Amino acid sequence: MSIDIIRTGAELELAARVVELVRRAAGPSAEAEVMVQHDAEALTRFANSMIHQNVADAVTTVRLRLHLDGRTASGATTVVDADGLRGLVERTLAAVRLSPPDATWPGLTPPTPLHRSAGYHGSGERSGLDFGFDEATARATPAERASRVRDFVRAAEGLETAGYCRTTYSSAAFANSAGQSVEGRTAEAAMDGIARVNGADGVARLASGRLGDLDGSVLGARAAAKARAAESPVELPPGRYEVVLEPEAVADLLDNFSVFGFNGKAYGQKQSFAEIDADQFDPSVTLVDEPLGSRDEPAPGLPFDDEGTPRESLVLVREGVTKAVTHDRRSAAEVGAVSTGHASPASRTWGPYPTHVRLEAAPAATEPALPPADYSGPTAESARPLVARMRRGLLITDFWYTRVLDQKTLVITGLTRNGVWLVEDGEVTAAVSNMRFTQSYPQALGPGMVMGIGSESVLLPDRWSGTRYAAPALHLASWNLTGNASG
Template sequence: MTGSRGREGRDGDMTELEIAGQVVELVRRLAGPDAQAEALVTRIDLALTRFANSFIHQNVAESGVAVRLRLHADGRTAAGSGSLVGADGLRALVERTLAAARLCPPDPAWPGLAPPAPVPPSAVFDESTALAEPDERAARVRAFVDAVGGLEAAGYCRTAYRSGAFANSAGHSAVGRTAEAAMDGIARAGGADGVARLCADRLADLDGAALGARAAAKARAAADPVELPPGRYEVVLEPAAVGDLLQNLSWYGFNGKRYNERQSFADLGAAQFDPSVTLVDDPLHGSALPYDLEGSPRRALTLVDAGTTMAVAHDRRSGAEVGVASTGHGMLGASTFGPIPRNLRLLPAAARAVGGDGPASAVEAGQSGAGGDASTSAGGTGAVADPDTAALVAGVERGLLVSDFWYTRVLDPKSLVITGLTRNGVWLVEDGVPTRAVRDFRFTEAYPRALGPGALLGVGRRAVRQPDRMDGVWWEAPPLRLAAWNFTGGASG
């Protein structure tokens, strides 16, 4: 079954909602009226254009439909999935899921089904992105390669389209659709790499030339690095590095299951962060379906408001454990790992959260973009290609400018102490100017402490959305100036 390419169903096909309803009805007929069932149907079109050595070497696309069933019968819960949406395929899915349920242990913590509730429409959907052709992605790759000016270039441009529906035997249903584009590219000058990446709701918002020029400027500026001793340095973290902070805070801190198990740093109502930190999980700000795996509506959830921790993410099971409602974060693997925010935004300096769970309209002052002019704007090495970052660097007497983190691993989940490496460029900053490229560091840092009260010396005014490995997941943040970051050695140890 191919994807719908921007339509809820093709001529002759059942719509996603019709398929979901049919699965629920099959459960009622085969397992009886007391069985509880929920069905999620998603049509998917994913396309990727990958390049290396400055040439496109792969263009791939996949299109299909996925059906997921979860049911609770005779006190036992099981889930199954399939891709065959004909009558025989759906019946086989229900039968094997019922057979699995009979073998499962009792599930006394079953939270029940999501009741009927209004689900907001998908806030953002761009038809041209959903229908994007390979040559449109290739044109952005060509612009990136041309802009690096003869340097070696590698990376990808991708587009994704999803449409889906949910139905359960409690009478709840929901539909939605979403499209997304992302580009991630590296320019290499000798052994030095410069990176530029962006996730956007519209393919038209990806400027391959601007991204390529940025990556090339940073690669050239990263040549001939010097080695500095380990220690605590004041730092300016570019949005890519801040994205790693958000990802780890999300997975290990604002995870409702870990919070219930007292394995999270989160302390609701406590001022754990600097007052300039406001974190909002905001799926409808960008490309995301408006309901979760359990059919619960997805809305903006303020996790940290002006430094005070306000909430963690819950699905129905983790929420029921502590007597609160789902926050719309049901997801695959949540029963094992826990529910996590997947569209986390650190609001820029121009934005403020107000009331309830939603950010103020001033958030729009922090709209994602390609990151500004690709020309250098802070003198020195040419390491700064963004006026927003340059304004933070200008205030640093002596410190480091860090492009990116990678290979980050948790040492202590409770306090969220992380070790990892810098990547794609580090520069010594003296008197507000990047003066020398620096060899990569290993670091060991507690992420909440690094963002704690008094730790932030500056927050950029414009957020940049960073793509995750999975479409529909992104991290959006401005650059940050932090009072200290603990570098413990060189990249080799």
């Protein structure tokens, strides 16, 4: 079961066909936009240190949004033959006639070429810079994924392991009745696994645009070393602690910043902490949304959004100053801005948010320091110098089950996971049981609160919101731990 790749250009033909069907059925006054996306995912999952599931799924979805006589309606289908497309147009036309007036319709994206760094021009012409797509990853076999699982399990040296290795492929095309016509494709690989011993868990995660970048042996050894180091934890009282957050935990910060903070709809409704051109973060903090990837890290998303707007790099925070939030065409029109290329099916309800955020890494001190166990890899290298500078605090691997208590100030509550350690005078002295925290994320990264940033960002698998983040380790002056294992 390898990932299914359909013929290049097929999605663009489908999109153009639906636009023509709308024109014939509704006349030239109808405004139509069509997104055709083929998604294929293959997953090799393991538990109890053995593979128990290998699955693959592929589906092509056609989404139509139609504006006619001042009203708007949307429809979708996965039936892409002639009858399926004709039925989609007929249903959407019937729905638009029953829809309420849409006074905030922002109009269609005009013909606009894709940015060269995306590897494509408009109208489907390739620019020759398609460095963001790895054919081998798109066509990865179950045996290739299984070999990485095998290496992970062997590297754990007898510890119980569980997790997955996944490869995905997406190709998409967009066309509208205003003449915009673009296409693109992307592939990604990810591995996420835990090792467990005597109730203690260790985790290792990594994502890349190339399956070849994932080394199961390195990830398995890291997870096992962290699990062994987390045995026999002590309990600490609640309170404010200096912390070093490893990249897995930092990804949760970036996720919540993106969905609830840099969301253009939340910003327009004044439900976001974001204030453009305000010094809201420590000067060491720069956040960039990078949907197109780069030569050094070719793991891009599609080069355009669901409205056909080309995507490009967007600086959200530069040296502590909030510079931008993300918009689709509707949220942009409501605040007098322009779309940043962040429309999605979800953006029409939940608002547009960044999905490829990178916290820029920074040079770190070079003093040697021991992590909780002697393991190699980007997480350890990124965190070691930060730990070495900590007088007394906590090294935290991961956060989970985080929930928003107050969206405007982005106060979050959640739990630590997969390893917490007490650090004293730059050395790890004890494993610590998991704790609950209640913390304003913007406040934690506010001016004067960031004591250091790791020297390398780690690309991590997508989270619950469908987002993917590149995160370094982070040294913060204060984190509010509000409970421990006993209450």
